[in-house]
Amino acid sequence: MRGAVPGLPSRHPLGEMLPAMYATDGFALRFTTGLDAVLSSLLSTMDNLPAYLDPTLAPEDFLDWLATWVSAELDPAWPAPLRRAVVGRAIALHRQRGTAAGLVERLSLSLNLPASVVDGPGVRWSTTPDTALPDTPADPVVVRVRGPADRARVEAVVASVCPVHVTCVVEIEDGQP
Incomplete structure (x- = not known):
C-alpha cells in the first residue's frame, strides 16, 4: 500500500519554487x-512509474492489480x-x-x-449440403503429464485453457513402476 514514507526527501521542494516575497x-x-x-x-511513484508497470519490479499489491490489466489468472497460493x-x-x-x-x-x-x-481425430466434412451431423462425438484431446502431479490441479489448469467445445482427458504418467 502506497503512503507517506518517513524521511523521503522531495526531489522538487515547494519552498524553493515560491515567489521571492514568500521565500x-x-x-x-x-x-x-x-x-x-x-x-x-506521490512524486517518487510517478518518477518510477515504468518500474510499477514491469511485472518483475512491481510491488506485490500492485502486481495483483497489474494482472487484471492483462487478464492474467493468478492463484494466490503461487509464489511471487x-x-x-x-x-x-x-x-x-x-x-x-x-x-x-x-496448453x-x-x-x-x-x-x-x-x-x-495428443490431438483428437481432426475435422469431419461432407460435400453434400444439409448433411446430418455425425452420431458419434469426436475423440477427446488427451493431455499427458509426466511426473508426480496433483490430478485436481492439473485438471483445473487444463479446464481453464481448453476450449469449451473440446473434451480434454488428463493422463498422468508418474514414471514409477
Whole structure:
C-alpha cells in the first residue's frame, strides 16, 4: 500500500519554487515543507512509474492489480516469482490460448510439469449440403503429464485453457513402476 514514507526527501521542494516575497516567510516555508512530506511519495511513484508497470519490479499489491490489466489468472497460493512470470507472459499465453502449444506452456509455467497433447481425430466434412451431423462425438484431446502431479490441479489448469467445445482427458504418467 502506497503512503507517506518517513524521511523521503522531495526531489522538487515547494519552498524553493515560491515567489521571492514568500521565500523568507517562516509560516509559508513550514507549510510547504509539510506538503513536501505528503507529496514526496506521490512524486517518487510517478518518477518510477515504468518500474510499477514491469511485472518483475512491481510491488506485490500492485502486481495483483497489474494482472487484471492483462487478464492474467493468478492463484494466490503461487509464489511471487511464478505470479510475476505469469503476468509477464500473459499476452503470449492469451495468443496461444486454445492451442496444444498454449496448453503445454501453461502447464509448464503454472505447475512446472512437462506435458504433451495428443490431438483428437481432426475435422469431419461432407460435400453434400444439409448433411446430418455425425452420431458419434469426436475423440477427446488427451493431455499427458509426466511426473508426480496433483490430478485436481492439473485438471483445473487444463479446464481453464481448453476450449469449451473440446473434451480434454488428463493422463498422468508418474514414471514409477
